[in-house]
Amino acid sequence: MDKALLVGCATEATETDIRSSLDELAHLADAVGITAVEHIIQRAKTISAATYVGRGKVDEIKSAITALDIDIVIFDDPLSPAQLKNLEGLLDVQVIDRSFLIMSIFAIRAQTAEAVLEVDLAQKTYMLPRLVGMRASLSRQGGGSYNAKGPGETKLELDRRKLQKEISLIKQRLEKIRKDKATARKQRERNRIPVVALVGYTNAGKSSLMNSLARALTHDSDPVFEKDMLFATLDTKSKKLQKDNMPPFILIDTVGFVSKLPHELVRSFETTLSDVIIADLILLVSDGTDPDNSRIETTKEVLKSIGADKVERILVLTKQDLRDAHRHVDDDAILVSNKTGENIDTLVNAIYGHLYKDSRIQSLVIPFDDGAIYSSIKDTTTVLETSYEADGIHLRAVLTPEQAILYRKWMIS
Ligand SMILES: Nc1nc2c(ncn2[C@@H]2O[C@H](COP(=O)(O)OP(=O)(O)OP(=O)(O)O)[C@@H](O)[C@H]2O)c(=O)[nH]1
Numbered sequence: 414m415d416k417a418l419l420v421g422c423a424t425e426a427t428e429t430d431i432r433s434s435l436d437e438l439a440h441l442a443d444a445v446g447i448t449a450v451e452h453i454i455q456r457a458k459t460i461s462a463a464t465y466v467g468r469g470k471v472d473e474i475k476s477a478i479t480a481l482d483i484d485i486v487i488f489d490d491p492l493s494p495a496q497l498k499n500l501e502g503l504l505d506v507q508v509i510d511r512s513f514l515i516m517s518i519f520a521i522r523a524q525t526a527e528a529v530l531e532v533d534l535a536q537k538t539y540m541l542p543r544l545v546g547m548r549a550s551l552s553r554q555g556g557g558s559y560n561a562k563g564p565g566e567t568k569l570e571l572d573r574r575k576l577q578k579e580i581s582l583i584k585q586r587l588e589k590i591r592k593d594k595a596t597a598r599k600q601r602e603r604n605r606i607p608v609v610a611l612v613g614y615t616n617a618g619k620s621s622l623m624n625s626l627a628r629a630l631t632h633d634s635d636p637v638f639e640k641d642m643l644f645a646t647l648d649t650k651s652k653k654l655q656k657d658n659m660p661p662f663i664l665i666d667t668v669g670f671v672s673k674l675p676h677e678l679v680r681s682f683e684t685t686l687s688d689v690i691i692a693d694l695i696l697l698v699s700d701g702t703d704p705d706n707s708r709i710e711t712t713k714e715v716l717k718s719i720g721a722d723k724v725e726r727i728l729v730l731t732k733q734d735l736r737d738a739h740r741h742v743d744d745d746a747i748l749v750s751n752k753t754g755e756n757i758d759t760l761v762n763a764i765y766g767h768l769y770k771d772s773r774i775q776s777l778v779i780p781f782d783d784g785a786i787y788s789s790i791k792d793t794t795t796v797l798e799t800s801y802e803a804d805g806i807h808l809r810a811v812l813t814p815e816q817a818i819l820y821r822k823w824m825i826s
């Protein structure tokens with residue numbers, strides 16, 4: 414295992430912020446097999462354009478590297494190409510930043526062709542301006558570090574022109590995959606099945622919630638992958654779910670967020686995330702055992718940055734079966750457990766409430782010779798009750814405002 418020294422900067426962040434950020438950085442490092450053994454916090458007012466931290470800190474880091482036998486230094490904020498190059502030169506060990514680390518985890522986790530290409534694109538876009546620093550780092554390490562690994566363990570190309578060529582090739586291939594996806598989405602829009610997106614911090618329980626909802630609604634036998642690790646899900650999965658006697662909706666699982674998500678990644682995952690923008694409803698999933706609200710805030714910020722802040726939301730707090738779950742984040746939050754199924758039915762009702770909040774249950778009488786109207790109501794609305802009476806078919810159905818106008822002739826109060 415590589416031994417790492419973490420470096421954070423507390424210019425604006427509070428002391429608690431920087432500590433929880435470094436804790437998370439240690440977890441991220443752990444996900445790629447690096448052990449964080451020590452951290453150093455810079456408390457200066459400004460960040461050095463040349464070396465991120467000040468002169469004195471560079472010396473402090475150098476002594477720590479020798480004293481603790483450090484293999485790699487990880488900075489909590491994105492390093493500019495110049496900072497990376499200078500620090501590489503001064504510290505004489507491998508230097509990476511949080512962005513690079515997150516992309517490395519994505520590279521390990523990516524499975525579908527699309528996710529592999531997306532991560533590859535993000536990594537290469539990130540590397541292009543930083544080739545000089547990285548090349549120095551690799552030559553020192555004999556090219557043996559995980560730094561040189563891309564998706565599928567292929568060696569990342571360090572030649573600038575080749576890299577540019579590869580980037581445009583990846584873009585072309587992604588374009589093709591995305592076209593196919595767009596067709597599927599169009600189909601969905603034509604059918605006007607509402608879309609509900611699961612969004613939230615990594616490890617919050619989104620995939621587990623998708624499985625709970627699928628179990629509750631469809632006797633689902635094909636669960637999606639859920640695991641206690643960072644970025645378990647990289648590929649958007651969707652399922653068509655339906656409550657008995659109610660219309661269907663599409664539920665999509667998405668990539669988890671993390672604070673300081675590299676913008677290269679957000680850009681690469683644009684298509685995946687654009688499913689969120691067109692959603693009719695977002696389930697903002699948050700780990701109910703999380704002691705502070707900063708992760709919900711981070712999620713909201715990412716939603717804003719991808720232009721999805723106008724979509725209606727329901728806040729869902731998971732893991733209520735655990736002892737340290739708290740219950741006071743927000744009065745409107747729905748508190749669920751994916752382990753015991755607690756409140757999953759409440760959530761289902763809330764989802765339908767949001768999707769059909771302007772719909773009303775109406776009573777209708779359709780004369781027997783209006784068979785065409787009867788079948789059109791059956792196909793386009795949710796019929797709750799049917800009975801055959803002397804004057805025709807009596808129905809109780811859930812109608813949207815538009816449908817209520819369309820069928821008003823047959824409605825009885
Ligand atoms: N006890 C308990 N554990 C849960 C609950 N929901 C999820 N978990 C666990 O939390 C971990 C993460 O769950 P996932 O569903 O994979 O989380 P995710 O939000 O999809 O995470 P990413 O895909 O990494 O973004 C797993 O180990 C789950 O078993 C819950 O309600 N109760």
Ligand SMILES: [Mg+2]
Binds near residue numbers: 620638639
């Ligand atoms: Mg997941």
